[in-house]
Amino acid sequence: MAPFEKAVRLIKDTVESRRLPSAALGIGIGDTVCVKETFGATSVTPEGIPVREDTLYDMASVSKILSTSMIALRFIAEGILDLADMLPRYFGQDAVPEDKKEISLFHLLTHTSGYPAHIPLYEKIPTPELTVPYLLSVPLEHAPGTRVVYSCMGFILLGKMLERISGKTLDVLAREEVFSPLGMTRTGYHPLDAGTDYSANTAYTERNPLTGEWLIGQVHDENARFLNGVSGNAGVFSNLNDSIRFARMLAGHGVLDRKTYLPRRIFDVSIQNHTPGLEENRGLGFQLAGGWHSCSGRFFPQSGFGHNGFTGPHIFVDPGSGLWTVLLLNRVHPTRENAEHLRVRRILHTLIAIGLEERSLPPEPLSPS
Template sequence: MIFNVNDDSNANFDTAFNLLARSADAGVFPGAVAAIGHSDGLLRVGAYGSRCLVPEKLPVLPDTLYDLASLTKVVATTPLFLIFQEKGWLSAMDKVSYYIDGFDEGNKKHITLLNLLTHTSGMKAHVRLDQMCRDRRDAVRYITELPLLHDPGERVVYSCLGYILLGHILEKVGDDRLDALCKRYVFDPLDMHNTSFNPEPGNIAATEYDEKEGRPLVGLCHDENARFLGGVSGNAGLFSNIYDLAIFGQMLINNGLHKGRRFLSGASIKAMTRNYTSHLNEDRGLGWCIRGSRLGGMEEVYISAGDLMPPEAYGHTGFTGTSLWIDPEDDLFIILLSNRVHPSRDNTEFLRFRLLFHNAVMAGMEK
């Protein structure tokens, strides 16, 4: 079921969408598109504000593409891993050293793909590869040679570097580039035809103003490392719109089914959403953040799920102002796409707004 944008036929969520509209008007973000759905489809969609402020003001449209940033990890890289696992091509318990030379020394020899997926590898969170490396091959070498911050399995440290390596490994296993593999195994089977790396120019939300280029980034990956890697990386680089992500969210709520056909096995969904790190400092599944019952998570101050989602809910955010949360207990998915980094990443008001928006949606479920 697809609603027209700003359809108010489901009044239960008026509070949430009024908050969205007011926040866009107040400059908490330039613009946003949000969707609420369940196992049968979409319940409500709304688009507010502008997709671009400079050099000209352009309105958000229902099908505006957004730079998903780190949602790439769970919409592209993680499902591709699960599909390859189901095919018997790899295992979460495989050592990284099986695929990448240089991981067979010291504590690195203990790092598994599971560690990469749960951010427990002990690797650094982030380095600027574009400032250290010449090309993709050199980037893999550089990451491989970095010292570990912690022993593998000792602590959750959210690491884009780990997911860059995971994307590289999937390319080796699938014998093709990551963008081609994701299209073949994830996006085409799910009819997500507006989802891609390096999208064609058009209706795309602007992100940060690039001083070097003298213009905002539009259709170019905001993440510096993914952009250095040609816009195709396991950690970031994916673009999509609200309707394609609603397909993805509905598939997850339906335990891996898409239009009655099996996309992911129920066993994979269970494995993906298991809390592997309840004994550590954050709650993590395969790629996803598990809501859990404690504070903390993907932001230092605000967990993006809000206060009212149950512990079993799982989700992820993107630095550009995107998020996807799945609440199986209440048969609910919530998608929020914004470009809060346009024209500057200094805008952090969005972090609190996202929490408030999710609280209003959850309260609306009971009306």
């Protein structure tokens, strides 16, 4: 742990000073786990218990790579999907308006579809069943392919597309295509369905505005909650152990425990920058490093890729060295007004990058006797 000692101390001090309620931190290189530490309690309330390696966190938008993007990439590798496939192929020529007929899978994965960043579906439609017709009717904010606008709406539609292609719900698809193959035994949607022990060992987020009760094992994202907890943009819960397995697969360019999860060609193209010159660097579902303001900062290798989520978690990887980091947070507990994670995350990646450099230095020469 020595090269990453400063990184560990940063997270430990941040939690102990109560700037963040809890954290689960993993750092490694390839298959080697260098750091696996937990800090704080599941809640600031008296009911909170110490966080463990198997404590569940709401992964928020990290769900986009844990579930939706991975399923899409697997379908591409299986010849079920193609990046050039457009909405009419799956939702019907007559159902898709003219302004959306040329939105492709590529546009949805790279956030260049033209969809707005956010629409409160729970205020616009009475039931989840109307999601697809409503999203197909929403005016686009720009022509497909001309701008990057990070859009949960595009990923909600992508999730519905995957369901329509397969005839299975997204939670089942994620289990079959991602979590089971990768041995992520405690990752999934609707964690409380798996047993009562999950609720006791789950990090709290905010209070449900409708009931006033703490959200524990219920997705924090309002649209995902409206969609019964299973959505293309959010809804997955995971823990440190499982998230580390996912990070190791990413660091292995699609290989985990000597087994190929994604073909190397599919994986490597997915982490290329497909939006040069636009507002953000985006891969196929992946957020890419880029500049001082990105979640990994300016000093982490700028070839890095991964994703972060609104509730605080993130997974980020340097494909060159195999360096990876997993940081699970419930920074929205007790309130989303806490934005300390943004600064802490960038500093963490700086310290990790420095630790990697120190780890790579040759040993000091022996003094002559």
